[in-house]
Amino acid sequence: MSHTHDPRRTALDAVHRALGATMTDFAGWDMPLRYGSERDEHLAVRTRAGLFDLSHMGEIAVTGPQAGELLDHALVGNLSALAEGRARYTMICDESGGILDDLIVYRLTDDTSGGHRRYLVVANAGNAQVVLDALRERQAGFDAAVRDDRDAYALLAVQGPEAAGILKQVTDADLDGLKYYAGLPGTVAGVDALIARTGYTGEDGFELFVAASDAERLWNALTEAGAGAGLVPCGLSCRDTLRLEAGMPLYGNELTRETTPFDAGLGRVVKFEKTTNEGRFVGREPLEAAAERAASAPxxxxxxxxxxxxxxxxxxxxxxxxxxxxxxxxxxxxxxxxxxxxxxxxxxxxxxxxxxxxxxxxxxxxxxxxxxxxxxxxxxxxx
Missing domain, CATH: 2.40.30.110 (Aminomethyltransferase beta-barrel domains)
Known part of the structure; x- marks a missing residue:
């Protein structure tokens, strides 16, 4: 007897359906593929702005006195060196150097009461459980906690040349001072949010991490603020063509467990010069060999x-x-x-x-x- 599981729905599911979105099962989630013409949505992001629901992404909190050391051990990047309020693109590999997922890691403000470091690891939807399991397996010996926060967040993105102007209408946060690959806590349309200057479109833009219960309020406020600037809702279809034009890899396509970061031309994300854990991290030796191959005769x-x-x-x-x-x-x-x-x-x-x-x-x-x-x-x- 076979068992089927209905796909999960984001907090904005009713909004998407009211807008007439074409929905699709993506990594176990029912997500908007497009609302009308995917070409029009794509060009809106390139010339004006687009609004995305990315709540299918997987958020994992890593906290504690040795949170940075754990991430240095578990991932290929040097995350303990990441300053508060900054983000980094990185990867998690298996023992053979194969890519389990590509990630963005945000260094949040430290917990002042305990002096603990706080990181938010954002995984691709289809790999979130794999990443969570790997981090938990690799946390032994480190004074750090790994918590599944996938249900704690909704994630909205405003992308395009008009994104900053639209967002400024609904927040007092210092967007001009917010660098690319940085994030700050703030209030957007009366909603508490982590405001990050990150994206997957090749355009300037922002990703907003909020409580799931606040997602619809924020979506409506952004829609209203962006009406005069030509903001349109955008689905996953145009997100794919946008990232392809920008040369950004997609896990399962350019990145797999059979490829290393060096195979994909992304060896720069592998930091062999880490100062923690005596420079050791999962997959180091195979990745050193991959680096040599890439430098000589790939x-x-x-x-x-x-x-x-x-x-x-x-x-x-x-x-x-x-x-x-x-x-x-x-x-x-x-x-x-x-x-x-x-x-x-x-x-x-x-x-x-x-x-x-x-x-x-x-x-x-x-x-x-x-x-x-x-x-x-x-x-x-x-x-």
């Missing part, structure tokens, strides 16, 4: 591909050379609303990875469609 590299035609590549499609030899595989592909042509990210053999390489094609259902190799990202906003 077998494959992650590159961008831009179509010379109109056919769209999809994840898993083979990349071939002029003589038909398979030289790689597409990890993500979609039409690019900003560029006006299909784009893809792919792992290809190193000798075919240089930008401008000619004679590369993607096998799309038996037809070899010509592509040109370009450097990532495809799109970078003007600052």
């Amino acid at each position: 077998p494959r590299k992650l590159v961008g591909l831009v179509a010379e035609g109109r056919r769209v590549p999809r994840s898993g499609y083979e990349v071939v050379s002029a003589d038909g030899t398979v030289i790689g595989r597409v990890t993500s592909g979609a039409p690019s609303p900003t560029l006006g042509e299909p784009i893809a990210m792919a792992y290809v053999d190193a000798e075919h990875a240089a930008p401008g390489t000619e004679g590369v094609a993607v096998d799309i259902r038996g037809s070899r469609e010509p592509y040109r190799v370009v450097a990532l990202p495809f799109y970078k906003r003007e600052r």
